Amino acid sequence: MIQTLVTTADWLIVLPVIVPLLCAAFGVIAWHRPVIQAVAGIAGLIALVAITFMLLLQVLSYGPQAMAMGNWLPPYGVSFTADLLSAIFAFTASIVGLLVGIYAFADISSSERRHGFYPLLLFLMTGVLGAFLTGDVFNLYVWFEVMLIASFGLIVLGGEPRQIDGAVKYTILNLIATTLFLIATGLLYGAVGTLNIADLYFKIAELQDLSVLSPIAVLYLIALGMKAAAFPLFFWLPASYHTPKIVVSALFAALLTKVGIYALVRIFLLVLPDNQGMTHDLLIWVAMATMVTGAIGALSQNDLRRILNFLVITSIGVMLFGLALNSDGALAALVFYAVHSMLVMALLYMLAGIIGQKSGSFELAELGGLYRAAPLLAGLFLIALFAVAGLPPFTGFWAKFMMLKAGLAEQAYGGISVLLFTSFLNLIVIGRIFAQIFWRGGSAEDPDGAETLSPVTLAPARQRILIIPCAVLTALVILISVMPSPLVSLSAGAEAMLFDPSGYINAVFGGGA
Amino acid sequence: METVLAIAVGILFATSAYLMMGVSMIRVVIGIGLLGNAANLLIFTAGRVTRAIPPIVPEGADMPGLVFANPLPQALILTAIVISFALFAFILVLVYRAYEELGTDISHEMRLAEPPHDTASNHRGSRL
Numbered sequence: 258m259i260q261t262l263v264t265t266a267d268w269l270i271v272l273p274v275i276v277p278l279l280c281a282a283f284g285v286i287a288w289h290r291p292v293i294q295a296v297a298g299i300a301g302l303i304a305l306v307a308i309t310f311m312l313l314l315q316v317l318s319y320g321p322q323a324m325a326m327g328n329w330l331p332p333y334g335v336s337f338t339a340d341l342l343s344a345i346f347a348f349t350a351s352i353v354g355l356l357v358g359i360y361a362f363a364d365i366s367s368s369e370r371r372h373g374f375y376p377l378l379l380f381l382m383t384g385v386l387g388a389f390l391t392g393d394v395f396n397l398y399v400w401f402e403v404m405l406i407a408s409f410g411l412i413v414l415g416g417e418p419r420q421i422d423g424a425v426k427y428t429i430l431n432l433i434a435t436t437l438f439l440i441a442t443g444l445l446y447g448a449v450g451t452l453n454i455a456d457l458y459f460k461i462a463e464l465q466d467l468s469v470l471s472p473i474a475v476l477y478l479i480a481l482g483m484k485a486a487a488f489p490l491f492f493w494l495p496a497s498y499h500t501p502k503i504v505v506s507a508l509f510a511a512l513l514t515k516v517g518i519y520a521l522v523r524i525f526l527l528v529l530p531d532n533q534g535m536t537h538d539l540l541i542w543v544a545m546a547t548m549v550t551g552a553i554g555a556l557s558q559n560d561l562r563r564i565l566n567f568l569v570i571t572s573i574g575v576m577l578f579g580l581a582l583n584s585d586g587a588l589a590a591l592v593f594y595a596v597h598s599m600l601v602m603a604l605l606y607m608l609a610g611i612i613g614q615k616s617g618s619f620e621l622a623e624l625g626g627l628y629r630a631a632p633l634l635a636g637l638f639l640i641a642l643f644a645v646a647g648l649p650p651f652t653g654f655w656a657k658f659m660m661l662k663a664g665l666a667e668q669a670y671g672g673i674s675v676l677l678f679t680s681f682l683n684l685i686v687i688g689r690i691f692a693q694i695f696w697r698g699g700s701a702e703d704p705d706g707a708e709t710l711s712p713v714t715l716a717p718a719r720q721r722i723l724i725i726p727c728a729v730l731t732a733l734v735i736l737i738s739v740m741p742s743p744l745v746s747l748s749a750g751a752e753a754m755l756f757d758p759s760g761y762i763n764a765v766f767g768g769g770a
Numbered sequence: 771m772e773t774v775l776a777i778a779v780g781i782l783f784a785t786s787a788y789l790m791m792g793v794s795m796i797r798v799v800i801g802i803g804l805l806g807n808a809a810n811l812l813i814f815t816a817g818r819v820t821r822a823i824p825p826i827v828p829e830g831a832d833m834p835g836l837v838f839a840n841p842l843p844q845a846l847i848l849t850a851i852v853i854s855f856a857l858f859a860f861i862l863v864l865v866y867r868a869y870e871e872l873g874t875d876i877s878h879e880m881r882l883a884e885p886p887h888d889t890a891s892n893h894r895g896s897r898l
Binding site for chain 1: 790795798802805806809812813815816817818842843846849850853854856857860861864865867868871872880881882883884
């Protein structure tokens with residue numbers, strides 16, 4: 258029973274959900290004042306970065322944190338539990354959210370802001386952070402739905418016919434995915450009798466007949482594979498991610514698929530303790546197929562945003578490979594790669610947005626001559642492209658190196674060769690992008706740039722608002738690239754907590770509230 | 771009793787899958803509605819069907835009595851119903867708006883986001 262006032266340190270685990278929710282609600286109340294919405298939005302996002310940073314520090318010092326809701330002690334109540342994996346993902350997501358929120362100031366027109374961009378962004382952050390911090394499988398479903406509905410609102414903001422078309426495919430396929438997740442959760446409850454993640458460790462260990470978990474595991478794989486864009490369930494992503502505003506694409510590419518990966522890691526590490534056989538092989542094949550289709554898809558596109566869509570799919574494939582290996586070092590590589598992917602994909606889409614605004618188009622054949630016009634943009638874009646392809650010394654290199662090391666230790670030679678081959682294909686892709694957009698003097702019909710209109714110069718204030726978040730993200734990427742050891746040790750710590758969940762379980766059951 | 775319910779759930783899933791694979795958007799939307807209902811009925815069945823009293827604690831007592839219905843599946847189903855109802859409302863408006871904007875109800879004619887024949891070999895000026 259809670260007899261004393263809850264200290265601030267205990268509130269830290271629910272504040273990442275409460276703060277954006279309150280700011281979004283405040284923004285909705287001030288519906289006719291878009292300035293107040295924007296101010297509340299940015300203030301909420303700044304507070305969110307501070308709160309998740311403090312939560313990360315607390316988890317590092319005191320171990321996993323837990324809070325039971327409504328005075329119902331676990332395993333009967335819903336608990337919020339943060340271990341190192343959740344805290345790292347939550348912090349990175351908040352950083353991306355804040356920078357995207359600042360960028361949106363210059364990318365979303367004021368009429369769209371009047372239709373509630375900032376409240377929708379904050380609702381999306383609520384869903385994402387709730388999914389990272391919850392300790393109950395059904396609560397995870399609820400946060401997935403919160404995130405999904407907010408993303409529906411964001412994807413149609415603007416109302417152009419292309420957006421509606423992309424939104425129809427996105428909506429229907431993601432709805433089916435979350436309903437499958439609900440079905441798998443219902444079956445899991447019927448089989449085991451509990452939905453609290455910490456309690457599931459015990460109950461599944463006590464289960465006499467593990468075969469009942471196989472269909473449940475495959476259902477979860479299908480549902481979360483659809484959310485995380487795994488092969489062959491990813492076709493909603495290339496159909497829809499390039500249609501909304503570029504800032505919305507940046508947010509989706511950085512955050513939504515990573516929530517799917519997070520849920521896959523959480524559920525597969527508890528629902529399949531000894532069921533490795535079938536789903537392990539299945540996951541390796543799925544990971545390899547995802548990597549290959551992502552790389553080949555990226556080669557075949559002519560629109561910058563659609564190329565980036567397929568690069569997202571390739572990085573999801575690499576993370577799935579880490580999950581399929583499920584060994585020492587593989588999960589640490591997955592965490593490192595996820596943080597790298599969140600930062601770099603957001604950066605790539607935001608820079609693509611600046612390119613689009615300056616040149617008026619996203620088609621590679623129509624772009625050109627931007628090296629002369631915007632050398633700083635060229636430099637930032639080059640760093641981002643090197644990072645996503647995995648070239649040293651940037652973050653992608655460290656992430657892929659850790660993944661390769663783990664793969665070699667597990668003797669997964671097929672997966673490793675696919676990973677190296679797709680990295681090579683990604684290299685061709687980034688070369689193609691950079692050469693056509695920056696080095697070529699003009700558009701494809703006019704390669705010397707003699708007759709093409711020079712790129713638009715934006716108003717200085719707008720330019721600053723657009724480029725500062727990109728510069729901050731690039732600085733973060735460079736920082737992690739030259740000093741990867743803090744993030745490597747954080748990832749190793751997260752992996753240790755995943756393989757040895759005693760800290761997590763003690764936080765939920767021992768401490769209680 | 772659970773066998774009959776399981777067969778009913780199976781029929782609902784089959785129907786919704788058949789509808790969702792249809793060509794017309796309206797069929798897909800109805801299929802999604804049926805899918806939500808099937809999922810709710812599945813959770814209900816998974817919670818074990820029993821003859822029991824409602825899980826309400828009578829006045830002056832500590833516990834609801836010996837054989838009471840499990841409240842957890844009911845809570846899960848209620849949450850799922852509310853969520854799917856909100857999503858269904860959104861999808862209906864979206865499909866109607868898509869019909870107005872794109873002029874068609876047939877899914878394979880909605881090709882604005884991914885236009886056909888948009889490959890590198892067909893595109894002009896792609897020398898790299």
